[in-house]
Amino acid sequence: MNAAEARACLQEDVMALDGDMLLATQEIIQTVRNQGDAALRTYTQTLDGVDLEDFWVKPEQLKASWDALDTDLQKALKLAKDRIIAYEERILYEDNLGEELSYVYRPLERVGVYIPGGTALYPSSVLMTVLPAQVAGVGEIIATTPTFNETNITFAALYLCGVERVLTLGGAQAIAALAYGTESVPKVDKIVGPGNAYVAMAKRLVFGDVGIDSIAGPSEILLYVDDSADVDAVVYDVFAQAEHDTNARTFLLSEDAEFVAKVEARIEALLPEQVRRDIIAGSLANHHYVVVDERKALLALANDIAAEHVSIQHREQEVIAQAFNYAGAVFVGAYSPEAVGDYVGGPSHVLPTNQTARFSHGLNANDFRTSHAIIQVSQETFETIAPAGEIIAQAEGLDCHRKSLAIRRK
Numbered sequence: 001m002n003a004a005e006a007r008a009c010l011q012e013d014v015m016a017l018d019g020d021m022l023l024a025t026q027e028i029i030q031t032v033r034n035q036g037d038a039a040l041r042t043y044t045q046t047l048d049g050v051d052l053e054d055f056w057v058k059p060e061q062l063k064a065s066w067d068a069l070d071t072d073l074q075k076a077l078k079l080a081k082d083r084i085i086a087y088e089e090r091i092l093y094e095d096n097l098g099e100e101l102s103y104v105y106r107p108l109e110r111v112g113v114y115i116p117g118g119t120a121l122y123p124s125s126v127l128m129t130v131l132p133a134q135v136a137g138v139g140e141i142i143a144t145t146p147t148f149n150e151t152n153i154t155f156a157a158l159y160l161c162g163v164e165r166v167l168t169l170g171g172a173q174a175i176a177a178l179a180y181g182t183e184s185v186p187k188v189d190k191i192v193g194p195g196n197a198y199v200a201m202a203k204r205l206v207f208g209d210v211g212i213d214s215i216a217g218p219s220e221i222l223l224y225v226d227d228s229a230d231v232d233a234v235v236y237d238v239f240a241q242a243e244h245d246t247n248a249r250t251f252l253l254s255e256d257a258e259f260v261a262k263v264e265a266r267i268e269a270l271l272p273e274q275v276r277r278d279i280i281a282g283s284l285a286n287h288h289y290v291v292v293d294e295r296k297a298l299l300a301l302a303n304d305i306a307a308e309h310v311s312i313q314h315r316e317q318e319v320i321a322q323a324f325n326y327a328g329a330v331f332v333g334a335y336s337p338e339a340v341g342d343y344v345g346g347p348s349h350v351l352p353t354n355q356t357a358r359f360s361h362g363l364n365a366n367d368f369r370t371s372h373a374i375i376q377v378s379q380e381t382f383e384t385i386a387p388a389g390e391i392i393a394q395a396e397g398l399d400c401h402r403k404s405l406a407i408r409r410k
Contacts (some may be wrong), residue, residue: 065155087346105139112178114193123157137366146170229313246282
């Protein structure tokens with residue numbers, strides 16, 4: 001298809017708000033607000049099949065989980081940790097101090113981090129959410145994960161990051177507990193981290209009472225390629241995204257129809273060999289877009305899509321990269337596959353999806369701080385600017401505003 005045809009298809013590929021899920025999530029949140037810990041125990045037993053006496057993970061469980069990892073995995077996680085910290089420290093905003101006007105940043109007091117659990121464990125999500133918060137200087141980090149084994153790799157990653165307060169709660173009930181607090185769970189200032197559809201819905205509903213990072217949808221990648229790219233490498237970049245779940249979206253954009261045909265042929269040939277082939281096949285059947293057009297049309301389409309991940313493997317990749325205005329993260333070149341960003345690149349892999357990169361950005365240390373201006377005007381400056389303020393106040397009909405200025409003037 002060309003760019004215009006792709007736009008028409010994308011308008012139909014919009015995930016509608018699930019009314020039943022909305023009502024169910026609202027009920028969970030309200031019940032947790034009303035019943036506190038009792039509701040958390042009931043939902044954990046009903047939804048996860050686990051009876052919890054204590055929601056909190058013991059410190060010795062965290063250490064035992066780390067000790068149980070093989071040395072290579074420990075080294076890999078440490079390398080990822082070091083790269084994430086180095087990147088986050090480099091992009092941290094600095095206070096802008098002036099004689100009369102300043103702008104300063106202050107860390108949040110308490111943050112909740114949701115780590116997915118259930119059928120798969122994601123230590124990378126621990127690093128990508130906890131470490132930016134630590135670099136920002138957050139006072140207290142509370143992690144929560146629906147992971148009920150005595151030891152596991154998620155606990156190991158939390159131990160590596162030095163997180164001591166860990167809850168074994170999941171789903172909308174965990175989000176509600178963090179947002180409003182219970183007898184055992186303190187209320188936080190902000191909730192971050194990926195989760196399933198109920199977690200995303202819960203974050204949507206509690207936003208305003210508590211801060212959130214984003215409302216994540218299905219993962220997505222946009223590949224902009226030409227025949228300078230390795231065909232099989234491009235295929236595995238497609239597979240890597242599609243294996244997340246059947247709603248994952250993949251966009252293959254190129255000016256070269258012949259190269260795209262080669263990629264599609266190899267997708268068909270290699271798919272049966274993949275461990276998660278059924279999930280990949282489901283994703284590709286419903287959410288795989290192959291677009292061939294001239295560059296101007298492709299770039300316009302790409303900026304409209306504002307994909308979570310953009311991978312550019314093209315002989316003019318540096319030039320093309322500069323034309324991407326809206327994306328969660330842009331990966332340039334054969335040696336910067338999106339999977340690098342998932343684990344060891346440095347920037348957080350918690351990124352905006354579903355076109356929200358047109359107005360938002362990926363999680364970083366600055367998202368764990370508030371900021372405010374400090375105004376300390378001298379008498380000399382006041383005498384210069386106050387008359388203008390009085391005139392504006394009078395025009396707005398706010399007489400006491402005018403008098404507040406006038407009474408201070410000589």
